[in-house]
Amino acid sequence: MNELRLNPAMKLSEKLFSGIEMLPSRDGYGHGLVALGERNPNVVVLGADLTASVRADWFAKRFPGRFLEVGIAEQNMVGIAAGLSLVGKIPFVATYGVFSTGRAWDQLRVSVCYPSLNVKVASAHGGISVGADGATHQALEDLAVTRTLPNMNVVVPADAVEGKKATVSAGEMAGPFVLRFGREKVPVVTTEETPFRVGRAETFCFGDEVSIVACGAMVYEALVAARQLRAEGIDSRVINLHTIKPIDEKTLVSAARETGAVVCAEEHQIMGGMGSAVCEVLARHCPVPVELVGVLDRFGESGEPNELMEKFGLTSREIVNAVKKVLVRKGGQK
């Protein structure tokens, strides 16, 4: 009765709630690049003086002839990547998300998305969990500013294993991608066997009373929240919405229709992020009560990652509270 109804097809980690492995999702980017580099000689990687931080050094050491150091010049880096794609290369650029998607936004818009070029951008060190570097280095707007760009695909892997799959998929698919990674170690929820396809949300846990839609590190928090809710007799569905764009309308609408209430959780500004994207779908196809967990219109600050996640309301506890709130609204509608 008190057990989560995990989706067996998802082949999630067997150590989900006991001694789960911890890895930063950026490791997945590094592994994915090397895997791609071995398969496809056209894959090239660019660095902007943060090559090791984003794990691109693994590729650079392995394939030095296909690595370009650009220096602290993100706008130029994105433009060079656009040019490389024009001669058949598959360029991956990475730096902190605040710079790769913010500082170089107009370059992403005009030189990459408008012509729909095959450029892959890693938004590394996404979210508040970057920690001590503080507000300037905590990307909390990257999903909002990139998902509004036509032709752009936006993917937020839940962990390092999914990060590798997302990187490899982006390299194998045409068109511009933003891939978001985190700096901190987070629970490795998925396994090599967990299904992953860009554009398809996965139901990690079955439930009928409420749906929790999450991305990135909040997927694990959503599972922890679902477990606690289950103990309190509330049956919640957990959906890993790793692809923010193109968004999986079908899975979201089914979840809203079948559970009648939705909570969204993301390590991002509430405005314009994953939750907003979900609401855009539900408002048109299945308007149900929705509560949004995320950063509420403010900048981050310095601190330990876990302290910040706590302070900015990005925990399983906040998700539990949001579920209870949304269930009251759902009940009120009946």
Added chain:
Amino acid sequence: MDSAGILKLQHIAQELRRDIVRMIGAAGSGHPGGSLSAADLVSALYFHALVFDPKNPDWSGRDYFFLSKGHVCPVQYAAMARAGFFPREELLTLRRMGSRLQGHPDMRKLPGIEVSAGSLGQGLSVSVGVAAGLRMDGLPNKVYCLLGDGELDEGQVWEAAMSAAHYNLSNLCALVDRNGLQIDGPTGEVMELEPLADKWRAFGWRVIELDGHDLGQIVNALDEFKSFSGNQPTVLIARTVKGKGVSFMENKADWHGKAPGAEEVRRALAELGCPS
């Protein structure tokens, strides 16, 4: 190149100017000043320097031309039409709904445009990427990038300049249309660019300064770039006159982004050697 060849390029440049005036006049908006100043450079590029096949714009053996100052696309469209990329009648669709000739070039609409452009300062970075990619594959194709002088206010241009020299991209040639005017006035008043040649040299480029309306000089400089065996990128700083060829537009910042009316089109075409 012999004098007959130069004469031919001069004639083509005048023809491009007439097309520019007609197109922008018909569109009722556009950027005549910088289009006219760049006409001789573009004539030499399309009808002397660049290797391409208009029937197969994606041919892998082609040279790459990037118009970083995308707003002067009328001069590029005129050259492309004359070179056979598309019918000349289409020039008069410039800026119209549904036209392949967008207000700023769109590679997805018009084959032969290498990249979509319009936000200033981005073309040189893209050119660096292409040149670096060609270099990685050991390919001999050349890369050309035309920039405006006002555009050099953008910091990204200098990031790109630094990287081109750092990567020893001798297969890259930038051309600066140094017409000395931008929307708010003379470049020296808006934002001082001088000593411009020294700046490029300090960034590791080989600099050729020339008269951007002297086709003999332009052709020589482009030939010099092609045969250069060193490891530096080359920049041509071409002194030009904004609005060149139309007396009432010459050296007037006002004509940066304004279309001539019907009477002005008539006067301009008369000056450019076209009586009606």
